[in-house]
Amino acid sequence: MSTPMSPAFAQAIAAFAPPLPLAVAYSGGADSSALLRACAQRWPGQVVALHVHHGLQAAGDDFLQHCQAVCQELAIPLAVAQVDARHRPGQSPEDAARQHRYAALAELARTGFAQPVRHIALAQHADDQVETLLLALSRGAGVAGLAAMSAHWQAAGIDWHRPLLAVPGQDLRYWLRSIGAAWVEDPSNADLRFTRNRIRQQLLPVLEQVFPHFRHTFARSCAHAAQAKNLLHALAEQDAAITGLPPAIAALQALSAERQSNVLRHWLLHCHGTTPSTAQLQALLVQIAACRTRGHHIQIKMGSGFVCRKGANLHWYNPQVLVQKP
Numbered sequence: 001m002s003t004p005m006s007p008a009f010a011q012a013i014a015a016f017a018p019p020l021p022l023a024v025a026y027s028g029g030a031d032s033s034a035l036l037r038a039c040a041q042r043w044p045g046q047v048v049a050l051h052v053h054h055g056l057q058a059a060g061d062d063f064l065q066h067c068q069a070v071c072q073e074l075a076i077p078l079a080v081a082q083v084d085a086r087h088r089p090g091q092s093p094e095d096a097a098r099q100h101r102y103a104a105l106a107e108l109a110r111t112g113f114a115q116p117v118r119h120i121a122l123a124q125h126a127d128d129q130v131e132t133l134l135l136a137l138s139r140g141a142g143v144a145g146l147a148a149m150s151a152h153w154q155a156a157g158i159d160w161h162r163p164l165l166a167v168p169g170q171d172l173r174y175w176l177r178s179i180g181a182a183w184v185e186d187p188s189n190a191d192l193r194f195t196r197n198r199i200r201q202q203l204l205p206v207l208e209q210v211f212p213h214f215r216h217t218f219a220r221s222c223a224h225a226a227q228a229k230n231l232l233h234a235l236a237e238q239d240a241a242i243t244g245l246p247p248a249i250a251a252l253q254a255l256s257a258e259r260q261s262n263v264l265r266h267w268l269l270h271c272h273g274t275t276p277s278t279a280q281l282q283a284l285l286v287q288i289a290a291c292r293t294r295g296h297h298i299q300i301k302m303g304s305g306f307v308c309r310k311g312a313n314l315h316w317y318n319p320q321v322l323v324q325k326p
């Protein structure tokens with residue numbers, strides 16, 4: 001039976017071709033409800049659901065019960081994990097919840113069913129992508145941030161997919177209503193203390209009026225930024241092969257300032273999982289340029305640690321880790 005999906009939604013589902021079986025990360029909210037139902041309809045018997053109970057909101061139990069009831073009705077196997085998503089000091093609550101959730105989803109897919117599942121679909125859509133782009137702009141992000149969310153990536157032995165990035169959120173809710181499917185509304189989505197909710201409720205309606213095609217054109221900008229991000233990554237790998245990691249100071253000095261910044265960001269992120277601020281990186285470039293004598297000392301705060309000079313090379317360390325492991 002044909003269902004009244006919007007053209008964008010129908011196109012996104014038709015174009016989505018993951019190897020099966022597929023797991024859908026199912027919160028019980030509108031977006032993942034639409035994705036789960038659309039996938040189960042397209043690949044009957046080949047789709048499973050994963051639910052993470054965050055243990056943060058009182059509503060968590062209702063979410064779980066809703067997911068269990070829907071999966072039972074649709075005969076979709078469901079695996080559930082309970083996580084303690086409390087954040088560490090200095091970590092944002094949303095970041096903590098996201099990290100715990102992704103780790104729990106990967107673990108559920110690996111061990112929650114008779115056979116491990118290697119592909120997980122998430123239900124972020126075009127409005128989420130625009131929100132991510134606007135948040136990146138508001139932070140003054142570079143191209144990596146402006147690329148916003150990827151449609152596909154690999155991590156923790158899982159292929160992650162976001163098939164709905166071109167579908168407006170309202171199309172998903174419209175479809176759910178038209179087929180009489182219920183979902184649970186996360187009460188925190190209405191909380192205007194969260195910037196993302198203010199963007200969704202206050203900014204997107206205005207953007208809609210001024211730039212009616214903003215979802216499409218902003219997504220195109222994200223795609224251009226993603227291409228540039230890949231080029232910068234490739235260039236950083238080439239330069240890192242010359243400077244070595246940790247980088248040799250003399251080899252850095254032979255590069256342009258832009259290429260130094262690029263390879264330094266790459267080193268700090270990929271080897272140490274930290275991102276320096278623009279001001280920190282700028283200060284380091286000044287020190288690298290001035291480092292022409294044996295006695296030149298470098299010691300600069302960099303991301304979550306410090307960069308210092310160790311002989312001919314730079315060296316990054318986190319003093320807190322040094323204190324914990326003397």
Ligand SMILES: Nc1ncnc2c1ncn2[C@@H]1O[C@H](COP(=O)(O)OP(=O)(O)OP(=O)(O)O)[C@@H](O)[C@H]1O
Binds near residue numbers: 028121123124
């Ligand atoms: N508790 C959860 N259990 C399983 N998957 C989840 C959970 N929370 C979020 N996800 C997955 O991560 C995606 C992005 O999460 P986010 O909280 O940004 O979504 P959302 O806009 O609230 O979506 P939804 O309406 O599906 O809850 C969701 O669409 C869903 O696929």
